[in-house]
Structures are given as structure tokens and as C-alpha cells.
Amino acid sequence: MTVETLSTHRVHGGTLRYCKHASTSTGTPMKFTVWVPDGEGPFPYLVWLSGLTCTEDNFTVKSGVYEHAARHGVAIVAPDTSPRGDGVADDPAYDLGQGAGFYVDATQAPWAPHFMMHSYITGDLLAAVDGAFPLDTARRGIFGHSMGGHGALTIALKHSELFKSVSAFSPIVSPLNCPWGDKALTAYLGPDRALWRGHDACALIEDGAGSAFDEILIDQGLADSFLESQLKPELIEAAAAKAGRKVTVRRQEGYDHSYFFITTFIGDHVAFHAERL
Numbered sequence: 001m002t003v004e005t006l007s008t009h010r011v012h013g014g015t016l017r018y019c020k021h022a023s024t025s026t027g028t029p030m031k032f033t034v035w036v037p038d039g040e041g042p043f044p045y046l047v048w049l050s051g052l053t054c055t056e057d058n059f060t061v062k063s064g065v066y067e068h069a070a071r072h073g074v075a076i077v078a079p080d081t082s083p084r085g086d087g088v089a090d091d092p093a094y095d096l097g098q099g100a101g102f103y104v105d106a107t108q109a110p111w112a113p114h115f116m117m118h119s120y121i122t123g124d125l126l127a128a129v130d131g132a133f134p135l136d137t138a139r140r141g142i143f144g145h146s147m148g149g150h151g152a153l154t155i156a157l158k159h160s161e162l163f164k165s166v167s168a169f170s171p172i173v174s175p176l177n178c179p180w181g182d183k184a185l186t187a188y189l190g191p192d193r194a195l196w197r198g199h200d201a202c203a204l205i206e207d208g209a210g211s212a213f214d215e216i217l218i219d220q221g222l223a224d225s226f227l228e229s230q231l232k233p234e235l236i237e238a239a240a241a242k243a244g245r246k247v248t249v250r251r252q253e254g255y256d257h258s259y260f261f262i263t264t265f266i267g268d269h270v271a272f273h274a275e276r277l
Helices: 057-062 065-072 117-132 147-158 179-189 193-199 201-206 227-231 233-243 259-276
Strands: 003-011 014-022 029-037 043-049 075-079 135-145 165-169 216-221 247-252
Touching: 003 117, 014 065, 014 117, 029 065, 029 117, 043 117, 043 147, 043 259, 057 259, 065 075, 065 259, 075 117, 117 135, 117 147, 135 147, 135 259, 147 165, 147 193, 147 201, 147 216, 165 259, 179 193, 179 227, 193 201, 201 233, 216 227, 216 233, 216 259, 233 247, 247 259
Parallel strands: 043 075, 043 135, 135 165, 165 216, 216 247
Antiparallel strands: 003 014, 014 029, 029 075
């Protein structure tokens, strides 16, 4: 799979690249960034999944992750949140369509032809970066924010053969039980809620997933305006307690849903993954 480098930047003793490649899953070009430390490698790496309205650029520019990645010798990959371009379905709302792929494989019109983000993250993206950069495929973790936190949790729980560690900031832990999830999963997967369980972290844990992970780390700001209506971290704590899984939810006083929150605690997450990779 050919990867085109669009631009290159020197940062924190490593190289950051903005890249583009053709995805067979989405049938579109897809963009991502990859930061690799200096040296021969292969390096352990983390895949970051961003939230609603984001591109590959938000985390890359705002998170401050590379200083911490350099300290631990961990590479970072950050893909876009959806397919884009001419002929790709969209919606005027911010929480559906382009920028809102929800990391599922859509089965419903008009989304099904291109909105195959679950297959993209677990297939095309990994094949592209593993083939083009000195990355260790046996030492790979995943993390994300909000919609991307949902994506990181569900993808890790379903694919522990691909990811050895998982964490999240302000994740949508149960799309079955919040307005964002209700809207997106109805649109992408249809009205049969039984089909949604495979894309709900709480349901996946209830159904037995997660034994491969010694711990799942979640940070949640208590000043997050979406906390009670959309995020509901108490649901994943309850599911984990019942299933005997270790999910640590750190509630951070005064922090909101923004990248100011992420940049404050991103070093803890990189260290958490580095310890496990």
C-alpha cells in the first residue's frame, strides 16, 4: 500500500509526517499523521482516534503528545475521523457524516459505500503504517477522545490481537445509552439495537470482552458539558465491576471536554501505554 508524504516536520527529536493513502475500505483517499523517533526501530506505537468534527490535524497540533512520546520511544499515528471528498455522503449536523464516522462499518444508505471506519482503522491504516515506517506490530496500543474514545475502547475490546493496551479521554462509553450514539448508530447501522452491541464498550464488556487487558485507563473532566448527557462513565465502571475487569476512571475536577484537558494528562496516558508495550 503506497503512502504519500504531504509534508515533514522536525519535532522533539523525531520526524512528523502528514500522509495520504488510498483506502480500499472507504474507497477514498485517507489522511493521517505519523511521528517516529530517531533511530532504526522498530518502535512500539500508539494509534490515536479523534472526536467529532476533528481531522488528522487536531491532535497532531494541540495535544503536546510528542514530548512524551520521545521520552518513552513510542511512535504516534493519528488518522482522520471519516472518509471525505466528492461523492462521499454528508449531513449538515456536526455529529453525523464527514468528521463523524464513529469508527463503525455502516450498513445503511447513503453511508454504506464509504463509511467503513472500523475496517479502515483495523485494516488499511495498520497495513499502510506498518509497511511504510519502522513500527513494531507486536507492540501497538490505541487511545482516543470522545467519539474517538468510543472507537478506541470498542476496537481494542474486539481486537485484542491487534492492540495490547487501551485508554481514553472523555469517551462515549455506551452509544446505546446516549443521544450521540442513538443518532449515529441508527443512521449507520439501522434501527436494530441488537446490532449496536458490538460497538458499545459497556455491552462488549458485559458480553465477555476485555480479559486481555490488565487495566483500561479513562480520564474524565468533571466540568465537561457532555458528562451527564452523553458520556456517563459510571456505566462502564458498573459493567467492569460486574464482569471482573479493571477499568480505572480518573475524574478530574474543573477540566472540560477540550484539548486543554487532553494536553494536561496526555503524558500519563503515554506512560501507561509504554509500560504495557
